[in-house]
Amino acid sequence: TFVVTEPCIKCKYTDCVDICPVDCFYEGPNFLVINPKECIDCALCETECPVDAIMEEKNVPENQQEFIKLNAELAAIWPNINEVKAAPPDAKQWETEPDKKHLLER
Numbered sequence: 165t166f167v168v169t170e171p172c173i174k175c176k177y178t179d180c181v182d183i184c185p186v187d188c189f190y191e192g193p194n195f196l197v198i199n200p201k202e203c204i205d206c207a208l209c210e211t212e213c214p215v216d217a218i219m220e221e222k223n224v225p226e227n228q229q230e231f232i233k234l235n236a237e238l239a240a241i242w243p244n245i246n247e248v249k250a251a252p253p254d255a256k257q258w259e260t261e262p263d264k265k266h267l268l269e270r
């Protein structure tokens with residue numbers, strides 16, 4: 165299973181959704197998640213994300229562990245997204261922000 169982690173918050177470039185063969189991305193106000201029950205581990209999305217927010221579950225670092233649970237939890241309540249859309253206008257300025265967890269909107 166692949167997991168979307170902190171760098172996606174407020175960047176939300178959506179390049180990932182275009183490449184996913186099983187359309188298992190779900191969209192919140194400023195973050196995307198992967199449904200772990202649907203992901204087939206193809207790894208295609210990992211290199212699509214410009215901010216390297218996506219990684220295999222076993223590679224998720226210690227300080228990002230909460231995102232494993234968050235992807236499962238939010239994928240169950242957020243709507244599916246399978247088409248690329250424009251990133252937030254200020255996405256660029258959030259790319260290098262190290263601490264964005266508190267900014268995740270539900």
Ligand code: SF4
Pocket residue numbers: 166183184185186187188189198202203204205206207208209210
């Ligand atoms: Fe979709 Fe493949 Fe990424 Fe899983 S690893 S979310 S199936 S693109």
Ligand code: F3S
Pocket residue numbers: 168171172173175176177178179180181195196212213214215216217218
């Ligand atoms: Fe987020 Fe990267 Fe996809 S910023 S929306 S995980 S391309």
